[in-house]
Amino acid sequence: MSSFGFVVICWLLLFITFNPMVFAMRKILLFTMLFLAIQSGQAQPTPRPGRQKMNTPVLLPKGGSSLSPYGQAVQNRSEDDSILPAGNTNQRKSNASSLTMDEPAPHQLDFTTDATRTPRTVTTKRVESTNINWISIEEAIEKSKTEKRKVVVDVYTDWCGWCKRMDQTTFADPKVVEYVNANYYAVKFNAEQPKDIVYQDKTFKFKKNGSRGYHELAALWLNNRLGYPTVVFLDEDLNVIQPIPGYQTADKFQTILKYFGSDSHKSIPWETYERKSNVENGL
Numbered sequence: 001m002s003s004f005g006f007v008v009i010c011w012l013l014l015f016i017t018f019n020p021m022v023f024a025m026r027k028i029l030l031f032t033m034l035f036l037a038i039q040s041g042q043a044q045p046t047p048r049p050g051r052q053k054m055n056t057p058v059l060l061p062k063g064g065s066s067l068s069p070y071g072q073a074v075q076n077r078s079e080d081d082s083i084l085p086a087g088n089t090n091q092r093k094s095n096a097s098s099l100t101m102d103e104p105a106p107h108q109l110d111f112t113t114d115a116t117r118t119p120r121t122v123t124t125k126r127v128e129s130t131n132i133n134w135i136s137i138e139e140a141i142e143k144s145k146t147e148k149r150k151v152v153v154d155v156y157t158d159w160c161g162w163c164k165r166m167d168q169t170t171f172a173d174p175k176v177v178e179y180v181n182a183n184y185y186a187v188k189f190n191a192e193q194p195k196d197i198v199y200q201d202k203t204f205k206f207k208k209n210g211s212r213g214y215h216e217l218a219a220l221w222l223n224n225r226l227g228y229p230t231v232v233f234l235d236e237d238l239n240v241i242q243p244i245p246g247y248q249t250a251d252k253f254q255t256i257l258k259y260f261g262s263d264s265h266k267s268i269p270w271e272t273y274e275r276k277s278n279v280e281n282g283l
Helices: 003-015 020-042 137-144 161-168 174-183 216-221 250-261 270-280
Strands: 065-067 073-075 150-156 184-190 197-199 202-204 206-209 212-215 230-234 240-245
Touching: 137 150, 137 184, 137 197, 150 161, 150 216, 150 250, 174 184, 174 250, 197 216, 202 216, 206 216, 212 216, 216 240, 230 250, 240 250, 250 270
Parallel strands: 150 184
Antiparallel strands: 065 073, 150 230, 197 202, 206 212, 230 240
């Protein structure tokens, strides 16, 4: 029982007594009660375990950090704290009074090497191009005057999807590239180009046809069957051997190149040559 409660009980017991001395005691107890009441109002209540939430301060790192819902310190992003593009060093601007997010903590391993911290010059071995040496039909005509070769012509258009596919696959195959560059003049010919071309003493022009058109030389090589892509083989005198329409895989196109390049087309049927070639190559 508190002191205030004890005084209240004593005052109540003396209240029922009408003795003058007791009356004086009641006054003293009354003043005592008022004094204790004032003291109890200023005193802090005694906290009980398990009922009061402790507002424990959280120590956060410098630099404007905040606390995430999971209790982990999260660095607020500033204007200088931007994501760096690939290839640059993984370091951000830092101030002397704050830690950056990229700076490893004492208990972490730093996987940053000297090569990423300080740019250095790297020398690489030059690799020769493995592309087909494409030329124009005019250049092929001029070259044929001094060195006779067969000519392989890729007839294409800018809107032809399979033409682009053949450029990316078949014409990029190392074996195809090697054989073409060693045995042929390779010509790229746009079947819708507007340029006049002189071929075998005749001038061929672009012909408008609807919203598009075609080049007369392409129509000659393709026997007026305009389909793309089409690969046309010319002999050493620039005469047409045969047009091969449609997309060709690298393996099959290599066989076709050797078929015409070795003059096998003059004595061996294509089916026989292809079958023999497939057996030799394990296809």
